[in-house]
Amino acid sequence: xxxxxxxxxxxxxxxxxxxxxxxxxxxxxxxxxxxxxxxxxxxxxxxxxxxxxxxxxxxxxxxxxxxxxxxxxxxxxxxxxxxxxxxxxxxxxxxxxxxxxxxxxxxxxxxxxxxxxxxxxxx
Amino acid sequence: xxxxxxxxxxxxxxxxxxxxxxxxxxxxxxxxxxxxxxxxxxxxxxxxxxxxxxxxxxxxxxxxxxxxxxxxxxxxxxxxxxxxxxxxxxxxxxxxxxxxxxxxxxx
Numbered sequence: 001x002x003x004x005x006x007x008x009x010x011x012x013x014x015x016x017x018x019x020x021x022x023x024x025x026x027x028x029x030x031x032x033x034x035x036x037x038x039x040x041x042x043x044x045x046x047x048x049x050x051x052x053x054x055x056x057x058x059x060x061x062x063x064x065x066x067x068x069x070x071x072x073x074x075x076x077x078x079x080x081x082x083x084x085x086x087x088x089x090x091x092x093x094x095x096x097x098x099x100x101x102x103x104x105x106x107x108x109x110x111x112x113x114x115x116x117x118x119x120x121x122x123x
Numbered sequence: 124x125x126x127x128x129x130x131x132x133x134x135x136x137x138x139x140x141x142x143x144x145x146x147x148x149x150x151x152x153x154x155x156x157x158x159x160x161x162x163x164x165x166x167x168x169x170x171x172x173x174x175x176x177x178x179x180x181x182x183x184x185x186x187x188x189x190x191x192x193x194x195x196x197x198x199x200x201x202x203x204x205x206x207x208x209x210x211x212x213x214x215x216x217x218x219x220x221x222x223x224x225x226x227x228x229x230x
Contacts, residue, residue, distance in 0.1 A: 035219075037167075044210065044221055044222070044223050044224045045159075045161075045167065045210055045212070045221040045224075046221070047212075047218050047219045047220070047221070050219075059217050059218075061218050062124075062218070095166055095167075106155065106214050106215065106216070106217075107213075107214040107215075107216070107217050107218065107219030108214050108219065109157035109169065109172045109212060109214050109219075110157075110159075110167075110169060111169050111172075111178065112169075113166035113167055113168070114166060115165075115166055116166055
């Protein structure tokens with residue numbers, strides 16, 4: 001059974017940093033691209049970042065480019081999102097999501113999602 | 124970025140109804156479209172990809188159609204568990220944008 005479990009969310013002040021983790025199980029982690037998708041309270045879904053199965057290719061939404069860094073440790077079956085210079089508008093539930101392919105040439109769709117972790121940016 | 128526009132934004136329906144949700148892309152996306160269902164407090168669930176391919180395990184009352192710029196999600200016979208918010212997503216080009224969502228409520 002595919003499982004994705006996010007952690008690392010919490011309350012952080014504007015300008016602060018946070019690192020999210022997503023522990024994966026039930027599939028060959030390194031064979032699939034992964035993404036982060038967020039959802040602000042009461043709002044719709046926003047794609048944030050994607051990484052290829054090997055970790056060699058990454059993509060970012062313009063809204064987070066230069067502030068967020070996606071990475072993965074295939075030996076630990078874990079996906080990360082390092083978030084720096086956080087702003088109030090980054091407040092959201094952050095989901096990790098699995099793509100059915102290894103490459104990120106296209107954004108891809110998401111066949112499995114974690115339960116999400118809430119990030120609140122506020123003073 | 125490609126803009127995805129869903130209609131309607133919300134509507135009320137009854138169990139047993141046939142319902143259709145529309146998604147329009149601001150430019151052609153071939154068949155690179157997925158549909159998701161989300162219930163309150165839960166993660167989205169993939170229903171359809173490649174515009175019309177049903178994800179494994181999804182009931183056959185769900186179907187998708189369209190290509191280019193205009194797409195539809197149809198639920199042939201609405202069940203109680205189908206009351207939720209539905210999102211379309213294009214994956215033709217970065218960023219992979221979502222529609223604003225369509226909330227299906229109980230009449």
